[in-house]
Amino acid sequence: MAGSYSEEVPVALGGKRQQFGRRFLNDPARVFHHNAWDNVAWSEEQAAAAEKKVQENSTQRVCQEKQVDYEINAHKYWNKFYKIHENGFFKDRHWLFTEFPELAPSQNQNHSKGLLLENKKSEIPEPRSREDGSGLIVEEQHKCSLNSLEHKTQMSPVEENVTQKLSHMEICADEFPGSLATYRILEVGCGVGNTVFPILQTNNDPGLFVYCCDFSSIAIDLVQTHSEYDPSRCFAFVHDLCDEEKSYPVPNDSLDIIILIFVLSAIVPDKMQKVINTLSRLLKPGGMMLLRDYGRYDMAQLRFKKGQCLSGNFYVRGDGTRVYFFTQDELDTLFTTAGLEKVQNLVDRRLQVNRGKQLTMYRVWIQCKYRKPLLSSTT
Numbered sequence: 176m177a178g179s180y181s182e183e184v185p186v187a188l189g190g191k192r193q194q195f196g197r198r199f200l201n202d203p204a205r206v207f208h209h210n211a212w213d214n215v216a217w218s219e220e221q222a223a224a225a226e227k228k229v230q231e232n233s234t235q236r237v238c239q240e241k242q243v244d245y246e247i248n249a250h251k252y253w254n255k256f257y258k259i260h261e262n263g264f265f266k267d268r269h270w271l272f273t274e275f276p277e278l279a280p281s282q283n284q285n286h287s288k289g290l291l292l293e294n295k296k297s298e299i300p301e302p303r304s305r306e307d308g309s310g311l312i313v314e315e316q317h318k319c320s321l322n323s324l325e326h327k328t329q330m331s332p333v334e335e336n337v338t339q340k341l342s343h344m345e346i347c348a349d350e351f352p353g354s355l356a357t358y359r360i361l362e363v364g365c366g367v368g369n370t371v372f373p374i375l376q377t378n379n380d381p382g383l384f385v386y387c388c389d390f391s392s393i394a395i396d397l398v399q400t401h402s403e404y405d406p407s408r409c410f411a412f413v414h415d416l417c418d419e420e421k422s423y424p425v426p427n428d429s430l431d432i433i434i435l436i437f438v439l440s441a442i443v444p445d446k447m448q449k450v451i452n453t454l455s456r457l458l459k460p461g462g463m464m465l466l467r468d469y470g471r472y473d474m475a476q477l478r479f480k481k482g483q484c485l486s487g488n489f490y491v492r493g494d495g496t497r498v499y500f501f502t503q504d505e506l507d508t509l510f511t512t513a514g515l516e517k518v519q520n521l522v523d524r525r526l527q528v529n530r531g532k533q534l535t536m537y538r539v540w541i542q543c544k545y546r547k548p549l550l551s552s553t554t
């Protein structure tokens with residue numbers, strides 16, 4: 176229900192940072208004057224009508240045999256999707272850096288270009304500070320690096336032993352792609368790279384490395400053959416988020432940011448928690464998980480017909496791909512159970528307007544940022 180969300184948008188409007196744009200529909204008569212209105216309040220009647228539609232379209236569930244097929248062949252349905260649409264879908268990313276400035280945190284800061292990458296073993300870069308406070312970690316790393324330099328000048332036998340062990344660890348660490356990077360971002364369920372390529376274009380931090388994965392090999396092929404795919408800055412790989420046997424190509428505690436954009440909703444609800452737990456382990460202490468996904472009663476949910484419902488708020492589209500519609504509380508539980516702390520959990524209610532056809536479409540998206548504590552005990 177619209178009213179059951181713990182609304183944080185008004186807080187954001189109250190002076191800190193404006194979320195999701197500034198065009199408000201104060202006069203309903205002006206609805207067709209623009210293509211979209213931000214932070215639209217839902218009336219009680221509208222919320223009740225949405226609830227009724229969901230009850231109606233959820234009465235008849237997809238049979239068990241088909242449900243199993245959608246689960247075990249999920250990657251095949253997405254492969255089919257990308258075979259048909261290639262990179263023609265999910266392109267609208269105008270909100271990416273305004274909503275997630277963490278994806279390009281250093282754009283206004285003075286970096287000495289490539290310092291760490293070029294001189295990793297001999298020089299120590301200046302610590303950076305970040306708006307979101309995660310600069311603290313970088314400063315800690317800086318201190319550690321300085322300490323290890325001091326160790327190199329006068330070492331006891333015990334220290335030498337430790338140093339040998341450390342340098343062995345360094346060699347192991349060097350074996351993963353992007354191991355020399357200072358800012359590591361992983362996008363899971365990246366599709367054809369509609370987020371990855373804007374990040375690579377916009378974030379010119381020489382220490383940046385972007386990992387991205389999807390279980391659709393066709394999508395990953397499209398990323399890898401993209402003209403802007405640069406293996407020295409990016410590593411795209413096929414990976415099923417639900418496959419617990421398969422590990423990620425990065426160590427635990429190594430990522431600054433993990434992005435999930437309209438991907439958690441594509442996963443069967445009873446596997447979501449394990450996915451978030453696993454991803455959470457990959458984050459550095461202080462690292463953040465960023466999510467944008469479908470919210471409960473989004474227009475797309477209300478449009479489903481009877482017979483497309485798999486389980487509560489989980490549906491299958493005509494092409495065999497699946498989608499879940501979240502509440503803020505559900506997402507909060509998923510992230511906090513994985514040991515992360517809430518930084519942001521907002522609902523974005525937008526009214527999109529087709530002025531030609533005089534149609535109104537109520538969109539509901541949820542946006543979350545959750546941070547791994549500096550002293551963490553992740554599951």
Ligand SMILES: C[S@@+](CC[C@H](N)C(=O)[O-])C[C@H]1O[C@@H](n2cnc3c(N)ncnc32)[C@H](O)[C@@H]1O
Pocket residue numbers: 249253264265266363364365366367368369370388389390391394414415416417435436437438441442
């Ligand atoms: C709605 S699309 C979003 C794609 C991309 N994040 C974007 O915004 O353009 C969902 C993506 O999640 C991927 N996906 C779904 N389930 C997955 C899983 N279990 N493991 C990895 N990727 C998955 C699909 O292949 C698809 O590319």
